[in-house]
Amino acid sequence: MFVSYKWLENYVDLSGVTPEELAEKITRSGIEVEGVERIGEEIKNVVVGHVLQCEPHPDADKLNKCLVDVGEEEPVQIICGAPNVAKGQKVAVAKVGAVLPGNFKIKKAKLRGEASHGMICSLQELGVEGKLVPKEHAEGIYVFSDEAEVGRNAVELLNLDDAILELGLTPNRSDCLSMLGVAYEVAAILDRDVKLPVTEVSEGSEKASDYVSVKVEAKEDNPLYGAKIIKNVKIGPSPLWMQNALISAGIRPHNNVVDITNYVLLEYGQPLHAFDYDRLGSKEILVRRANDGETFVTLDDAERTLSKSQLVITNGTEPVALAGVMGGANSEVQNDTTTVLLEAAYFTGAIVRGASKDHGLRSEASTRYEKGVDPNRVLKAGERAAELMAEYAGGEVLEGTVLFNELDVEPVKVEITLEKINSSLGTAISVDTVEDIFRRLQFDAEVNGETFVVTAPTRRGDITIPEDLLEEVARLYGYDNLPMTLPEGEATPGGLSNHQLKRRTVRRYLEGAGLLQAITYSLTNDKKASQYALDVREPVRLLMPMSEERSNLRLSIIPQLLEVVSYNKARQNDSLAFYEVGSVFLTETGEELPQEEEHIAGALTGLWHQHPWQGEKKPVDFYVAKGILEGMFEEIGVSEAISFRQATIDGMHPGRTAEILLDNEVIGFVGAIHPEAEKELDLNETYVFELKASPVFHYEKPALSYTPIPRHPSITRDIALVVNTDVKAGDLVAIIKEAGGKLLKEVSVFDLYEGEHMEAGKKSLAFSLKYFDPAKTLTDEEVVKVHDGVLAAVKEKAGAELRG
Known part of the structure; x- marks a missing residue:
């Protein structure tokens, strides 16, 4: 319900109460005011003008040269393209220096060689929605009646200086679907009289x-x-x-x-x-x-x-x-x-x-x-x-x-006691206070001791039981005035469960990393229901779907996130990053209802990093997506148990996709969307990830331990290994760590070479190995012994040769 503040003033004295203050009071009394809009708040210097002359522009077929009296010493020339402009009209004129909605400023201009000192306005240009403009003025300027005073503020005349309160009414408050109903409500809140229209029909x-x-x-x-x-x-x-x-x-x-x-x-x-x-x-x-x-x-x-x-x-x-x-x-x-x-x-x-x-x-x-x-x-x-x-x-x-x-409607009588009111609200309100509230509401109330027999007016069809009167007393007395108490007796203090805490941590981290949260439909179509599913099951189909596009419960979040990316890209938003922590639904054999499983998913495309001043641009790639996940795992303390390995998944790029493993169990994947899928959705290069939340949230990480700051130096050895092209760097890292034992503290890959100087079917992988003993300074002999063992292990298990 849209309520005009100025119209409401016809029925209730609103002096001393601004629209914003009134909105606050109405909201606090139980009816939410969703917003206060002032359409003409930005408009300045728009007046009523009188078109004295109107003739075709000498050099433009669709323009007219108008001489307009705007209430100043001399009339001004205005070039107007409206088809309905004519001599003798009273129109809205934005003078030079005027400001229209959207901070649109009117300046002196020349149109096809003719000077124009202002603009003759349509209602749309003054901020009125096109669907509300009368049909006769929908395609051109607005024309006032002949009685309009030249030079008068057009914003006031069109009531655009009004404030509109938008009431979010619940179904029981249909009485406020009228100005008189709102007037009764406001009068009760402000404790003022209602002025009803006087009808005298001749x-x-x-x-x-x-x-x-x-x-x-x-x-x-x-x-x-x-x-x-x-x-x-x-x-x-x-x-x-x-x-x-x-x-x-x-x-x-x-x-x-x-x-x-x-x-x-x-x-x-x-x-x-x-x-x-x-x-x-x-x-x-x-x-x-x-x-x-x-x-x-x-x-x-x-x-x-x-x-x-x-x-x-x-x-x-x-x-x-x-x-x-x-x-x-x-x-x-x-x-x-x-x-x-x-x-x-x-x-x-x-x-x-x-x-x-x-x-x-x-x-x-x-x-x-x-x-x-x-x-x-x-x-x-x-x-x-x-x-x-x-x-x-x-x-x-x-x-x-x-x-x-044959309508027989009698006002409803409802009885309530003061004891019922005070015991329910936790108050000590007096009989006089309650009686005064019913007076303000204009409810007839008979008081017998501490019992109230209230006759609810027919305009308030929602008053039928004592609890309805209790609500009226509470909201007019003021919810803010109700006392606060703590529960008595034994109680368990509230708090977040470990699962809830981890979920919040994940959301905070992903948003801090630059991803926006998306909340997408859990329903999808037959084709998308099984796409990118971590667990391939028969999709759950609704018995009575809204449409075929929303007929199945999803098995993966990624198809919906790709819809979000596609929707935004179609609106010229190219650099996008979204995440969602939501549910997928898995059928269970012998069970009527599906299992609901929480997943974490994301989609990224476009530029991840951009510094125009330095001329730096970094597009999203596999390592950006993987790095975001690694940071998330670090944040929730599971990074030590996480590993990645190359994978082939339907709908994903075969060379840029990896499975995510927790203690060697697959829990998700990360990678690039297959080019064919990108083409189908009209996407640029897009990277996605999805993983099961429960294994990550419930992972029992080892107790936190500390080591002293090293007092002895470490020794670093770099090696370049020639292996077959199908050998994975991750497998080599695992072999090196196992062979290096306690002295090997760090292993990292720093180079890959597959150039013209490499034998066909071979590649070179370079690793940096750091050896360290916290108890003493290592000797070259000790390092050489362990290092030789590493080289022997990679040769035996992976066929690696040390590159000369």
Whole structure:
């Protein structure tokens, strides 16, 4: 619900309370205000101008040269390209120096050789959404009525200096789907009075009952139906203040009659509908259930096939409206309409909700009927609309309302005690305080000792049980004023489990490393369900999927992350890094439900490192992805148990993919996406990783031990080994470590050579070996003995020869 601060001031005194302060107070009382928007906050120096002259630009077919009076000593020349600009119009002019939304500044300019001192504005250029602009101004500039004062601030005239509060209403607070409902709420919060609209309808001598009769067959669905007749209406634009009110609430203005029904809908929360009486085709209104297969064309020009579960308004034979949802094209108010039949009715929420759902039609009217309207405002809203049509459409309201009324609604009486209130809230509120809260809410309350018998008004259909009154007392007393207590007795202090702690550590590390968290669908299609799966199982298919694209539970997170990368790349975001800690779902033999397993996954593409000033760029490669994982393993203390080995995996690049092992058990993989997969998704070179979280999070790492800082020097030996090209460096490292024993502390690869001086089928791998004994200084003889053993081991187990 969008609430205009200025419109709200018509019903409640808001002096001394800013929109932001009001939003805070409403939120603290239980209705969340999701935001406060000031559309015209940035706009400066925009005024009403009068177009004195308008002639074609001498050197441009689609431009016009206009002389505009902006309330200064001399008129100014403005070049305008709007198709609807014309002499004599009152328009919004952004003068030189003006600022428009988006910090767009207006300067003096020359357009095709002609000077332009400002800009004639459309509503869109002033920050109004295109879908809310009246149709007659949608393709050009906005034109004020002739009464607009030249030089006046156009932002104020268009109400763009208003503040719009967006209320996030829960289903039980349908009373605040109207300005009056919000007014009652705000009045209770501020302890001020509500000023209700005064309706004084001057009726003509003719009777409405001579023009139409009302008959209701579906009485349970429609216990109250009122019809008023307004003759001699003149269709035209509604007054500017009403258009502004509708735009602020997110409704597009149409014409005075339709705008009035929408205005009253927003004001009273009661949907109304205006029929063109002459197009109705009869003098009868019959409300009934639709016939199965009956067709009907709604206002959006769509043909609807009806069923007997839906309620229709008919002219005695054919439908003219789908009750509570949308009117029909056959009785629509048009520019030549002169007589209006105004409907004000009470339809039950279930019948409207069913029709709205069946036809996929959600309207402002159906939303309110579904959640419940105030039965005591139905006819009042009709009277209010009839009065406005008489005033702003020149109509003559005929005497009386043609009525069908079998609605029996009595205000609900609810009883609650002071002891119940204080024991539930932990407070010591007095009887007078509770009574004052009910007064502010305008609830009639009888006090018998410490018992309150409250008569809830019909506008508050959510008040039915004592707990509802308890909530009203709590929120108006102030949630911040409720006392805080600690639980008594034995208690276990809260804390994170080891699994939760590791998960948070992983997230913090990956985000610190520059990856953004993604939360993707757990549902995917048949093709992607098994892609990149660590455990290949039969995918779990939903019995009733939303669509084929979301029909299976995933076995891997990577396909969804690649969708995220592809989506962003299509929007010119080339350097991307995402991660997700989420679940995959594995079928279990003999089990009805799948096993949910937590995985850690990531996807990286583009530039990882860039310093334009130094001219440095580092694209993402295998070692960036692997390095991120190695840092993560170090952070959670499992790096000693982790190793990598080359692997071939479907969908991955055959030469740039490695399995991740924990204590020699495969837990995941890291590598580049296969070029064919990249081409299919229109990706650049992309690297991914995915691993099981549980083995990493629950790994029992050895107890932390410390060694003294070395006092004796180490000895380093470099060796270059010639081996077959299929021999892996990791295997050689393992052999060297085993042969080196306790004296060998570090082994690292620092060179790979496969050039022209190397025999075919061979390669050279260079290693740096560091020998060290913490107890003494090593002698050359001791190092040579161990080192010779290393060379013998690599020759025996890997066929390695020392390169000469």
